[in-house]
Amino acid sequence: MFDDRRRKWLDGIAWTAGAVVLAMLVDTAVAESHRFPVDNASYQSECGSCHVAYPPAMLGAGTWQGIMRGLDRHFGTDASLGDPARARVEAYLEAGAGPARREVATLRISDSSWFRKEHDEIGAATWRSAAVKSPANCGACHRQADRGDFGERNLRVPGGSLR
Amino acid sequence: MRKTPIRTCTQSALVVLLIFAGAAGAEVPADYLRSLDAAARADTTGFAGFSAARGATWFASRHGTDWSCTTCHTDSPLATGRHATTGRSIAPLAPAANPERLTDAAKIEKWFRRNCNDVLGRACTPAEKGDVIAYLTSLKR
Numbered sequence: 223m224f225d226d227r228r229r230k231w232l233d234g235i236a237w238t239a240g241a242v243v244l245a246m247l248v249d250t251a252v253a254e255s256h257r258f259p260v261d262n263a264s265y266q267s268e269c270g271s272c273h274v275a276y277p278p279a280m281l282g283a284g285t286w287q288g289i290m291r292g293l294d295r296h297f298g299t300d301a302s303l304g305d306p307a308r309a310r311v312e313a314y315l316e317a318g319a320g321p322a323r324r325e326v327a328t329l330r331i332s333d334s335s336w337f338r339k340e341h342d343e344i345g346a347a348t349w350r351s352a353a354v355k356s357p358a359n360c361g362a363c364h365r366q367a368d369r370g371d372f373g374e375r376n377l378r379v380p381g382g383s384l385r
Numbered sequence: 386m387r388k389t390p391i392r393t394c395t396q397s398a399l400v401v402l403l404i405f406a407g408a409a410g411a412e413v414p415a416d417y418l419r420s421l422d423a424a425a426r427a428d429t430t431g432f433a434g435f436s437a438a439r440g441a442t443w444f445a446s447r448h449g450t451d452w453s454c455t456t457c458h459t460d461s462p463l464a465t466g467r468h469a470t471t472g473r474s475i476a477p478l479a480p481a482a483n484p485e486r487l488t489d490a491a492k493i494e495k496w497f498r499r500n501c502n503d504v505l506g507r508a509c510t511p512a513e514k515g516d517v518i519a520y521l522t523s524l525k526r
Binding site (some may be wrong): 273300358 | 470473475491495498499502503
């Protein structure tokens with residue numbers, strides 16, 4: 223009786239641990255593949271007309287909510303949306319948002335710790351160059367950014383050097 | 386003043402002319418143009434129709450902020466533009482260079498709402514919208 227209960231406990235613990243490890247592996251694999259499908263027509267057309275349709279996984283859900291609340295003053299421009307486009311974009315971002323560690327108080331992807339780490343070899347001159355101009359301009363280096371592909375294979379830093 | 390059949394006819398003719406003036410293939414929704422025209426008439430007594438020339442000047446002018454339409458859309462609406470802050474390329478505005486442009490009233494209004502707020506710090510008037518549409522549709526490759 224006691225052994226049976228203990229085995230059930232151990233089984234439970236083993237399954238939970240397995241699930242946690244698997245979730246971590248999947249998360250790492252997705253992040254390391256540098257591929258983030260952006261597959262929503264509303265999001266592409268409403269947000270992707272002014273900047274790359276940033277993959278929802280790049281920020282946490284709370285950060286996306288903050289962005290959606292302030293669309294009429296969106297980093298210096300009016301990006302306000304009417305319904306039903308607004309609701310569609312919100313739902314898409316919420317469903318695909320990244321984990322809590324990707325929340326950013328300034329609402330800027332380029333201020334997130336993962337972004338800084340991934341770009342720590344890029345020098346100030348490259349960021350300032352005419353071809354790049356802004357960290358928001360993913361496509362300047364990530365030639366397939368529009369397709370959510372941020373892999374190294376399609377990476378070309380203008381000037382050819384990382385520094 | 387009551388609308389006479391002749392006046393209605395003239396107005397319709399003007400709107401139709403405006404649609405077909407300029408680039409072939411530019412299909413600005415007729416009911417949208419009619420509503421702009423009616424609103425401009427209600428705003429201004431003696432309003433004599435939209436003007437491509439007025440639209441051209443307005444498009445290139447600053448209106449109290451650092452930006453004009455040309456800041457992102459370049460001096461030629463036939464050319465590909467570039468977003469002033471993000472660097473994103475912007476497809477040409479003139480239907481002659483980009484047949485998709487100005488074909489969807491909701492989309493036109495959305496962009497006027499956003500961009501007028503950025504460039505003028507206020508909403509555009511119906512006359513300003515009509516003038517700039519007349520300008521864009523008058524351009525040929």
